[in-house]
Amino acid sequence: xPDPVDLAKERRRVTMRDVARRAGVGTIxxxxxxAEPEKVSPELRRRIAAAVAELGYLPNHMAGGLSSQxxxxxxxxxxxxxxxxxxxxxxxxxxxxxxxxxxxxxxxSGYDPAREEALISAFLGWxxxxxxxxxxxxxxxxxxxLTRTEATVVELFELSSDAVEINIGFSNAAAARDxxxxxxxxxxxxxxxxxxxxxxDVRAGVRRSGYEEVLAGHGLPARVLSYPQPSSYELGxxxxxxxxxxxxxxxxxxxxxxxxxxxxxxECQKRGIPVPQRLAIAGFNGLDVGARMTPELTTVLSPRRxxxxxxxxxxLGRRGPGAKRREVIDLKYEIxxxxxxxxxxxx
Amino acid sequence: xPDPVDLAKERRRVTMRDVARRAGVGTIxxxxxxAEPEKVSPELRRRIAAAVAELGYLPNHMAGGLSSQxxxxxxxxxxxxxxxxxxxxxxxxxxxxxxxxxxxxxxxSGYDPAREEALISAFLGWxxxxxxxxxxxxxxxxxxxLTRTEATVVELFELSSDAVEINIGFSNAAAARDxxxxxxxxxxxxxxxxxxxxxxDVRAGVRRSGYEEVLAGHGLPARVLSYPQPSSYELGxxxxxxxxxxxxxxxxxxxxxxxxxxxxxxECQKRGIPVPQRLAIAGFNGLDVGARMTPELTTVLSPRRxxxxxxxxxxLGRRGPGAKRREVIDLKYEIxxxxxxxxxxxx
DNA sequence: CTGAAAGCGCTAACAC
DNA sequence: GTGTTAGCGCTTTCAG
Numbered sequence: 047x048p049d050p051v052d053l054a055k056e057r058r059r060v061t062m063r064d065v066a067r068r069a070g071v072g073t074i075x076x077x078x079x080x081a082e083p084e085k086v087s088p089e090l091r092r093r094i095a096a097a098v099a100e101l102g103y104l105p106n107h108m109a110g111g112l113s114s115q116x117x118x119x120x121x122x123x124x125x126x127x128x129x130x131x132x133x134x135x136x137x138x139x140x141x142x143x144x145x146x147x148x149x150x151x152x153x154x155s156g157y158d159p160a161r162e163e164a165l166i167s168a169f170l171g172w173x174x175x176x177x178x179x180x181x182x183x184x185x186x187x188x189x190x191x192l193t194r195t196e197a198t199v200v201e202l203f204e205l206s207s208d209a210v211e212i213n214i215g216f217s218n219a220a221a222a223r224d225x226x227x228x229x230x231x232x233x234x235x236x237x238x239x240x241x242x243x244x245x246x247d248v249r250a251g252v253r254r255s256g257y258e259e260v261l262a263g264h265g266l267p268a269r270v271l272s273y274p275q276p277s278s279y280e281l282g283x284x285x286x287x288x289x290x291x292x293x294x295x296x297x298x299x300x301x302x303x304x305x306x307x308x309x310x311x312x313e314c315q316k317r318g319i320p321v322p323q324r325l326a327i328a329g330f331n332g333l334d335v336g337a338r339m340t341p342e343l344t345t346v347l348s349p350r351r352x353x354x355x356x357x358x359x360x361x362l363g364r365r366g367p368g369a370k371r372r373e374v375i376d377l378k379y380e381i382x383x384x385x386x387x388x389x390x391x392x393x
Numbered sequence: 394x395p396d397p398v399d400l401a402k403e404r405r406r407v408t409m410r411d412v413a414r415r416a417g418v419g420t421i422x423x424x425x426x427x428a429e430p431e432k433v434s435p436e437l438r439r440r441i442a443a444a445v446a447e448l449g450y451l452p453n454h455m456a457g458g459l460s461s462q463x464x465x466x467x468x469x470x471x472x473x474x475x476x477x478x479x480x481x482x483x484x485x486x487x488x489x490x491x492x493x494x495x496x497x498x499x500x501x502s503g504y505d506p507a508r509e510e511a512l513i514s515a516f517l518g519w520x521x522x523x524x525x526x527x528x529x530x531x532x533x534x535x536x537x538x539l540t541r542t543e544a545t546v547v548e549l550f551e552l553s554s555d556a557v558e559i560n561i562g563f564s565n566a567a568a569a570r571d572x573x574x575x576x577x578x579x580x581x582x583x584x585x586x587x588x589x590x591x592x593x594d595v596r597a598g599v600r601r602s603g604y605e606e607v608l609a610g611h612g613l614p615a616r617v618l619s620y621p622q623p624s625s626y627e628l629g630x631x632x633x634x635x636x637x638x639x640x641x642x643x644x645x646x647x648x649x650x651x652x653x654x655x656x657x658x659x660e661c662q663k664r665g666i667p668v669p670q671r672l673a674i675a676g677f678n679g680l681d682v683g684a685r686m687t688p689e690l691t692t693v694l695s696p697r698r699x700x701x702x703x704x705x706x707x708x709l710g711r712r713g714p715g716a717k718r719r720e721v722i723d724l725k726y727e728i729x730x731x732x733x734x735x736x737x738x739x740x
Numbered sequence: 741c742t743g744a745a746a747g748c749g750c751t752a753a754c755a756c
Numbered sequence: 757g758t759g760t761t762a763g764c765g766c767t768t769t770c771a772g
Contacts, residue, residue, distance in 0.1 A: 061749060072759045077751060087757060104538075107518040108458040109749030112764050117455070119498075127484045130477065137474045140501055149515065151466075152499040154487055168496065171454040191451075279685045312685040335682070338626045338659040408765060419743045424767060434741065456765030459748050 060101045068097035080105065111173055116196075120361055121151040121169035122178040123162055125247070126276075131303075131331050131350055132180065135202065138354020139178060146362060148175065155180075157246035157276075163188035170195050176361030178354075182206035182213065183248050198364045200357040203348075204249060211370040212360045214353050214377065218249045221346045221379045222256025225300055225328055228344070228381060230264060232389050234298035234326055237261065238269035240285045240310075241302035242277040250302040253330060257300055269293050277302070282309020286319070298326035298387065304333040304345055311339050311386065326387040332380070341385035349377040407448045415444035427452065458520055463543075467708055468498040468516035469525040470509055472594070473623075478650075478678050478697055479527065482549065485701020486525060493709060495522065502527075504593035504623075510535035517542050523708030525701075529553035529560065530595055545711045547704040550695075551596060558717040559707045561700050561724065565596045568693045568726045569603025572647055572675055575691070575728060577611060579736050581645035581673055584608065585616035587632045587657075588649035589624040597649040600677060604647055616640050624649070629656020633666070645673035645734065651680040651692055658686050658733065673734040679727070688732035696724040 066073040071090055079086045079094040086094070097103070111117040122139055124132035140150060151172065153165035163185040169177060170191060176198035184192065192199045192210045199211040206213055229237050239257040241250045258268045271285055271292070285306060289296050301307040307329030314321045321327055321341055329336060332347030356375060364371075413420040418437055426433045426441040433441070444450070458464040469486055471479035487497060498519065500512035510532040516524060517538060523545035531539065539546045539557045546558040553560055576584050586604040588597045605615045618632055618639070632653060636643050648654040654676030661668045668674055668688055676683060679694030703722060711718075 059749095063749080073749090074751075074760080075758060078758085081751085085757075090757085104514055105518050106459070106520075106749055108455050108464070108520060109764090110751070112453070112455040112459050112766080113749075113751040115751095115764070127487060128477065128480045130475065130480075133475045133477075133480050136499070137501070140474060140499075144501075147515070150499045152483070152487075152497045154484070154491075167451055168494070171452050173453075173455060279681060283685075308682075309685060312687065315687050334626060335655075338630075338656060340659065340662050406765095410765080420765085421744085421767075422742060425742085428767090432741075437742085453765055456748095457767070459750085460765075460767040462748070462767095 059106070060103045061106070062103070064101055065094065065097045065103050068101060069093040115173055116175060117173050118146070118148040119151055119172050119174045120148055120176050120178060120358070121153060121165070121172070121174050123153040123155055123165050123169070124180050125155055125157045127152070127154045129305075130333055131348070134350035135180070135354040138351035138356075139358045140354075141351070142355050142358035142362065148358075148362075157243065159183065159185045159188065163191075166191050170197070173197075176200060176357075176364070178202060178357045178361075181248055182209050193370075198361045199370070200360055202353045202357055204252070205374060205376055207374075209372065209374065212357070212373050212375070214356050214360070214375040216349060216377050216379045218252040219256040219259075221330070221348075221381070222253035222300070223260050224381050225330070225344075225346055226257045226260040228383060229298045229300060229326065229328060229387060230260070230266075232298075232326065232387055234387075235266060236269070236293065236296050237266070237298045237300065238271060238289055238293060238296050239300050239302070240271045240273075240282075240289070240306060242273040242275060242281055242306060244272050244302070245274070247302075253300075253302050269296060277305045279305060279309035279312070282306035282311075283313035283316075284309075286310050286313045286317070286325070296325065298322070298328070300328045300330075302330055304329035304331045304336055304343065307343055307345065307386075308333075308335055308339065311341070311343065315340075322385070322387050322389070328387050332382055336382070336384070339386075344384045344387040345382050347380040347382050349379065352377055406453070407450045408453070409450070411448055412441065412444045412450045415448060416440040462520055463522060464520050465493070465495040466498055466519050466521045467495055467523050467525060467705070468500060468512070468519070468521050470500040470502055470512050470516070471527050472502050472504045474499070474501045476652075477680055478695070481697035482527070482701040485698035485703075486705045487701075488698070489702050489705035489709065495705075495709070504590065506530065506532045506535065510538075513538050517544070520544075523547060523704075523711070525549060525704045525708075528595055529556050540717075545708045546717070547707055549700045549704055551599070552721060552723055554721075556719065556721065559704070559720050559722070561703050561707070561722040563696060563724050563726045565599040566603040566606075568677070568695075568728070569600035569647070570607050571728050572677070572691075572693055573604045573607040575730060576645045576647060576673065576675060576734060577607070577613075579645075579673065579734055581734075582613060583616070583640065583643050584613070584645045584647065585618060585636055585640060585643050586647050586649070587618045587620075587629075587636070587653060589620040589622060589628055589653060591619050591649070592621070594649075600647075600649050616643060624652045626652060626656035626659070629653035629658075630660030630663075631656075633657045633660045633664070633672070643672065645669070645675070647675045647677075649677055651676035651678045651683055651690065654690055654692065654733075655680075655682055655686065658688070658690065662687075669732070669734050669736070675734050679729055683729070683731070686733075691731045691734040692729050694727040694729050696726065699724055 155162035336343035502509035683690035
């Protein structure tokens with residue numbers, strides 16, 4: 047009676063046929079016992095399970111995928127892996143997929159549509175069940191690939207009227223408008239906006255537009271600082287200096303993200319600039335650091351994890367063929383008003 | 394002349410045979426032109442490239458993998474996706490793999506060996522080129538699977554004499570000892586250690602031991618606070634209170650990670666506890682927030698990204714069969730002494 | 741340098 | 757409820 051170690055030594059992997067022979071059944075029965083146990087009699091199921099365990103059988107996903115033309119793989123393409131915002135997204139996808147035997151293929155585009163395109167085309171070679179991407183802007187070819195694939199396509203983090211299939215996000219523009227309105231409500235009038243990497247980071251650009259709209263609506267001039275490089279704590283600190291150099295009377299800043307805002311708050315601490323008395327600071331995304339700073343950071347809570355979860359659920363739900371059904375899901379954001387912009391302390 | 398859209402409408406993917414026919418060559422020549430272009434004449438190469446482009450051919454990775462018994466897939470199993478420490482690791486792997494056409498399958502174990510085992514066995518079904526895991530402690534079956542697989546196995550973040558194959562990490566124990574020694578050097582004598590989730594987080598436990606060793610070596614009593622739940626900013630804040638409740642005269646704390654330390658520093662800010670005058674605080678990992686806090690956080694810089702990079706390089710380098718060659722690579726850590734533990738300001 | 745035939749290990753479709 | 761047959765689309769021999 048061969049044991050698994052012997053088979054391993056033969057340099058041959060245990061196949062479904064080995065299991066079938068051992069259990070005294072056909073291979074298809076093994077296949078069914080593994081994929082749809084309810085269609086196999088309890089007795090055979092038991093014998094097969096025993097054979098699987100004894101032989102240490104591991105299913106060959108390549109063979110299964112080739113034959114069935116589908117796999118339990120879900121590529122997720124994010125702009126950046128290290129950015130906590132996207133880590134939350136991936137975590138959300140993972141939350142839902144984990145228990146279902148699905149696996150995540152991770153790709154980082156670096157905010158570069160060309161790299162995104164390369165990732166899309168590589169990933170589609172896996173016959174994925176679905177594919178999750180951030181944003182709705184792609185290269186022409188990228189968009190075509192997404193349109194053509196059998197996989198369920200989910201585009202996250204924005205809302206767009208011409209998304210490929212499923213679009214789950216929130217309105218960055220509305221959130222930015224609300225935040226800007228909050229600053230004006232609090233009485234700030236010389237409100238600046240600071241963004242970074244906005245040629246590439248589409249959503250940051252949208253936030254900027256939201257800010258500009260509201261200021262214009264109030265007849266106030268916009269003060270925008272836009273850095274070409276990606277966001278960092280250092281850059282947020284730098285922005286405080288640049289801001290005062292350019293518009294010394296600025297009384298509030300809306301940062302395109304919390305990383306910049308965090309850098310700005312720590313910079314103000316170091317330089318003794320009272321926040322919000324001298325300068326009110328707002329961020330975007332609602333990272334949990336925000337709640338631990340002094341002062342606590344006013345920010346927009348984006349439903350990152352929930353977007354990931356719903357993306358995964360959409361993919362799981364949409365098994366089986368059929369044309370793409372378009373759907374836009376608008377998740378809510380939340381304006382978290384905290385001490386960094388509040389004129390009066392509440393107590 | 395059929396164009397790609399027509400083929401797509403046929404609901405049939407473009408295959409290598411389609412490309413071959415169009416280019417007027419055999420399928421194997423197409424295969425070679427894609428995988429080993431130098432073995433194909435320039436003329437055919439050109440025709441094949443043209444056919445690929447015109448038809449919009451995407452290679453089917455399942456078929457290729459099934460046939461060749463190997464894929465350009467590298468599973469990476471980390472304890473947690475959201476933890477910035479592991480995001481850096483994954484980013485490092487990605488840095489190196491990206492250009493080589495390899496792809497990352499991401500798994501999160503939640504610090505649970507059983508879940509890690511499930512991930513390992515699922516991932517091995519993809520005939521991965523290599524597999525990257527955090528830590529050297531696995532379930533018995535998990536370890537056996539890793540030993541038996543053809544894939545290059547890389548274990549990260551610790552050093553162990555009985556790693557499966559390639560082990561890239563640093564000494565958590567030595568780092569913890571160095572940090573503890575630093576605190577004693579600075580003159581602190583009532584030094585505590587705070588860890589979280591240490592039953593699961595093996596490395597945190599190792600750090601604790603390093604701390605205890607050094608204290609014992611100086612004849613000082615250990616003060617260890619160990620929380621069962623995972624680390625969070627809040628927990629770090631909580632620890633400050635618990636610490637003073639239990640050992641009111643504590644003058645320094647060594648936290649098992651920067652997240653806890655960050656929470657503690659902000660807590661001290663809120664409660665007006667001067668750091669380091671009343672309480673010195675040290676962390677572990679060298680997250681970049683540390684450099685932006687007031688006071689800046691003393692911590693241990695762990696070579697996270699570099700571990701990821703070297704893991705990927707090891708996998709790329711070790712193509713082709715052959716028995717596993719064991720190798721331990723000891724990357725250096727760095728003690729970053731900053732204001733949160735320094736007795737006197739330097740100027 | 742190029743090609744023909746065989747087969748990787750599984751599942752779909754159809755029998756029984 | 758179970759088995760048989762025929763591929764899925766590549767890459768690996770082995771010839772030329």
